[in-house]
Amino acid sequence: MMKLPRTALRQIERRLAQSHIAPLLRPSSCLQSSCRQQTTPRSSPPTSRSYTTISASELQFGQPVHETHPHLLAPGELTPGITAQEYADRRSKLASLLAPDSVIILPAAELKYRSGAVFFPFRQESNFLYLTGFSEPDSLAVIRTTTASPSSPSDNHTFHLLVRPKDAHLEQWSGPWSGTQAAIDVWNADTSGSIHDLDSLLPTLIRDAKYIYTDAALTQNSSPTPLSNLLRSSAPQASIRPLRPQINPLRALKSPAEIALMHHAGRATGRAYTAAMRRPWATEKALAAFLDHEFVSQGGDGQAYVPVVAGGSRGSMIHYVQNLAALRSGETVLVDAGAEYGGYISDVTRVWPVSGKFSPPQRDLYEAVLKVQRTGVALCRESAGMTLDQIHRVTERLLREQLDLLGFDTGGDAMGVLFPHHVGHYVGLDVHDVPGYGRDVKLRAGHCVTVEPGVYVPDDERWPEHFRGLAVRVEDSVCVDDESPLVLTTEAVKEVVDIEALRE
Numbered sequence: 001m002m003k004l005p006r007t008a009l010r011q012i013e014r015r016l017a018q019s020h021i022a023p024l025l026r027p028s029s030c031l032q033s034s035c036r037q038q039t040t041p042r043s044s045p046p047t048s049r050s051y052t053t054i055s056a057s058e059l060q061f062g063q064p065v066h067e068t069h070p071h072l073l074a075p076g077e078l079t080p081g082i083t084a085q086e087y088a089d090r091r092s093k094l095a096s097l098l099a100p101d102s103v104i105i106l107p108a109a110e111l112k113y114r115s116g117a118v119f120f121p122f123r124q125e126s127n128f129l130y131l132t133g134f135s136e137p138d139s140l141a142v143i144r145t146t147t148a149s150p151s152s153p154s155d156n157h158t159f160h161l162l163v164r165p166k167d168a169h170l171e172q173w174s175g176p177w178s179g180t181q182a183a184i185d186v187w188n189a190d191t192s193g194s195i196h197d198l199d200s201l202l203p204t205l206i207r208d209a210k211y212i213y214t215d216a217a218l219t220q221n222s223s224p225t226p227l228s229n230l231l232r233s234s235a236p237q238a239s240i241r242p243l244r245p246q247i248n249p250l251r252a253l254k255s256p257a258e259i260a261l262m263h264h265a266g267r268a269t270g271r272a273y274t275a276a277m278r279r280p281w282a283t284e285k286a287l288a289a290f291l292d293h294e295f296v297s298q299g300g301d302g303q304a305y306v307p308v309v310a311g312g313s314r315g316s317m318i319h320y321v322q323n324l325a326a327l328r329s330g331e332t333v334l335v336d337a338g339a340e341y342g343g344y345i346s347d348v349t350r351v352w353p354v355s356g357k358f359s360p361p362q363r364d365l366y367e368a369v370l371k372v373q374r375t376g377v378a379l380c381r382e383s384a385g386m387t388l389d390q391i392h393r394v395t396e397r398l399l400r401e402q403l404d405l406l407g408f409d410t411g412g413d414a415m416g417v418l419f420p421h422h423v424g425h426y427v428g429l430d431v432h433d434v435p436g437y438g439r440d441v442k443l444r445a446g447h448c449v450t451v452e453p454g455v456y457v458p459d460d461e462r463w464p465e466h467f468r469g470l471a472v473r474v475e476d477s478v479c480v481d482d483e484s485p486l487v488l489t490t491e492a493v494k495e496v497v498d499i500e501a502l503r504e
């Protein structure tokens with residue numbers, strides 16, 4: 001049983017909030033004082049680096065670090081809110097689950113192109129980010145398990161990063177990147193090297209390995225990929241296994257620092273929604289653009305996913321993202337959007353009347369869904385002993401009861417038509433977090449999920465006339481605690497009276 005340390009959470013949250021009010025000017029310190037010394041001591045003591053006498057704030061990295069961006073990261077943090085120690089602990093926890101002489105191979109995500117040389121914003125592969133905190137493409141991380149001594153059980157692995165070496169000419173075009181020395185000094189790799197030397201460096205790192213854990217693509221068009229060939233020629237005796245089943249149970253249970261980041265993202269999202277509900281909107285596009293801006297001005301890093309902004313019956317299209325139609329008075333608008341912060345997302349849906357006032361059928365259907373949603377949220381506690389699948393079944397039964405009361409015929413396949421999706425999914429680094437982790441797992445303190453029942457009424461004679469074309473979903477992001485849920489997104493108002501009061 002894990003009790004979420006709410007006092008600690010509040011402290012972290014206060015600091016996160018302050019960091020957005022006034023950038024803190026801290027004296028710049030050398031890299032080794034901020035990161036290296038705070039991680040678990042390893043068998044080989046850190047050697048002194050030639051540039052530790054240079055102020056680190058004069059150096060340039062491929063992502064914010066404390067020395068260059070003290071308004072974003074506290075000393076010791078590798079990404080906002082997550083310390084170098086926490087990243088080291090994640091590697092050591094994963095290593096403790098695997099046999100000695102296992103290696104974990106993590107290729108970074110690839111930069112994706114929109115057209116020609118025009119690229120999309122880069123996003124690191126989630127497991128790579130979770131284990132390293134390093135956010136650059138063209139890199140590869142290797143974690144090799146070792147036999148831990150009983151006196152130092154966390155000293156159970158070595159960690160290696162292959163990255164882009166510093167290159168003044170290329171960096172002038174692409175912006176700075178961090179280089180091989182920073183991989184050791186900042187990201188705490190035991191060894192580092194150039195990604196361009198992968199073919200010569202990887203064989204040494206994985207020689208004599210018994211198991212290779214990786215989710216890298218090993219075939220493409222039914223031929224082995226270059227990485228697959230390299231793994232097999234360097235460690236022909238090793239058996240190659242998927243990494244996901246090993247790492248998913250770790251990623252699924254969030255640390256207090258992760259929960260604080262998600263709470264921060266949830267708060268920014270909630271405030272943006274409530275600000276949006278205060279105003280009249282003529283188009284889906286203007287509303288979407290306002291939220292995008294508010295997510296940042298309320299303290300988030302930006303949008304976590306392509307939002308759904310759907311007026312009227314377009315809300316019945318679950319992933320409607322065109323967001324170009326006019327909004328009409330008399331209709332409701334369904335918005336499914338969320339901010340992210342420090343790599344962690346929040347996921348919220350609200351429905352409100354374009355005019356500011358619900359019509360009687362809109363209010364009736366909305367209240368029915370909201371009532372069921374509140375019950376679902378209340379079940380997100382370890383003491384309920386339920387899985388997401390079980391909460392889904394309870395939700396469907398309660399929705400059916402509510403719809404019966406409103407005069408729907410809920411026989412036959414009605415519920416599959418009216419409520420076609422699952423009640424929730426895990427959230428974290430990914431919107432649908434820890435892909436492959438089952439919804440048949442009993443929820444425990446530290447699991448974070450969405451609760452999002454919805455009713456979408458087709459324009460069809462089968463359903464009561466005044467409800468046809470209505471689309472209602474209410475969604476919050478929630479972390480499970482022992483006895484109660486911690487709702488991350490309470491600042492997005494959802495009671496009818498509160499929504500209507502915003503426009504009075």
Ligand SMILES: [Mn+2]
Pocket residue numbers: 347348425450452475
């Ligand atoms: Mn969702």
